Amino acid sequence: xxxxxxxxxxxxxxxxxxxxxxxxxxxxxxxxxxxxxxxxxxxxxxxxxxxxxxxxxxxxxxxxxxxxxxxxxxxxxxxxxxxxxxxxxxxxxxxxxxxxxxxxxxxxxxxxxxxxxxxxxxxxxxxxxxxxxxxxxxxxxxxxxxxxxxxxxxxxxxxxxxxxxxxxxxxxxxxxxxxxxxxxxxxxxxxxxxxxxxxx
Numbered sequence: 001x002x003x004x005x006x007x008x009x010x011x012x013x014x015x016x017x018x019x020x021x022x023x024x025x026x027x028x029x030x031x032x033x034x035x036x037x038x039x040x041x042x043x044x045x046x047x048x049x050x051x052x053x054x055x056x057x058x059x060x061x062x063x064x065x066x067x068x069x070x071x072x073x074x075x076x077x078x079x080x081x082x083x084x085x086x087x088x089x090x091x092x093x094x095x096x097x098x099x100x101x102x103x104x105x106x107x108x109x110x111x112x113x114x115x116x117x118x119x120x121x122x123x124x125x126x127x128x129x130x131x132x133x134x135x136x137x138x139x140x141x142x143x144x145x146x147x148x149x150x151x152x153x154x155x156x157x158x159x160x161x162x163x164x165x166x167x168x169x170x171x172x173x174x175x176x177x178x179x180x181x182x183x184x185x186x187x188x189x190x191x192x193x194x195x196x197x198x199x200x
Contacts, residue, residue, distance in 0.1 A: 001037045004028070004093055007060065015100035019131055022099045024069045030084065032093035036060045045094055047079065050086045058092060064109070066096020103132035110135045 008028050011017075017026050040058040042049040044065040053061045067080070076084060087094055102109045105124065110132070114122045119137030127133040 001035055004032070004034050004036055004060070007036055007039075007093075007095070011062075011095060011097065015097055015104060017097075017100055020099045020103075021129070024066060024096065024098055026097050026100055027095065028093060029066045029068060029096050030087045030092070030094035032087065033059055033091045036093065045083065045096065047083050047086065050083060050092070053092065054086065054090050060093040060095060061087075062095045062097075064096070064098060064101050066094060066098070099130060099133070103130065105132060108132070 012027060015026070020026065036059040038056065038058045039060045039062055040049075040053040040056055041062045042053075043063065045061060045063045045067065049063070050061065067083070086092075101107075103124070105111060110124070111122070114135060114137050117137075117139070119139060122135065122137040124132035125134040125136065
């Protein structure tokens with residue numbers, strides 16, 4: 001067991017929150033019970049995810065996509081009300097980390113994707129003041145979508161992938177195009193493309 005305060009401080013330090021200016025608050029977004037014995041993780045804090053965490057008697061939910069995004073309507077109505085009500089009713093903590101989970105050099109989404117695809121010469125680059133936001137790497141060989149199969153990974157219909165590619169997850173297409181041009185790379189793998197991948 002650990003306390004909510006201990007977990008908040010640990011994640012803040014390990015994910016280096018002070019290095020990021022994000023589109024939503026990173027860290028504890030909804031405060032729940034102080035003592036945490038069970039944690040559940042997910043990509044998005046949807047109502048279905050919250051209900052599953054409740055069934056598991058979780059004390060905290062840790063996600064990549066939380067709430068309170070820039071440009072989001074402030075009113076607590078509809079789906080937002082249902083989600084927040086479920087969390088508050090069951091005194092469940094909600095932790096959310098967006099860019100820090102994309103960019104972390106050890107457990108981040110980008111480095112995990114590079115490992116999953118068995119890329120070589122992997123390197124991270126800063127973009128728009130965000131550290132490790134853009135990544136480059138080499139496939140073992142040029143791949144067509146039909147033959148793109150590493151570690152049981154299937155690629156839905158998409159352009160062919162050259163050997164040297166650039167990718168970044170969790171940021172807009174305009175930044176990707178600019179950074180691809182700057183790095184003189186032929187291919188950008190965006191978050192939209194990544195979602196087409198299905199891991200068996």
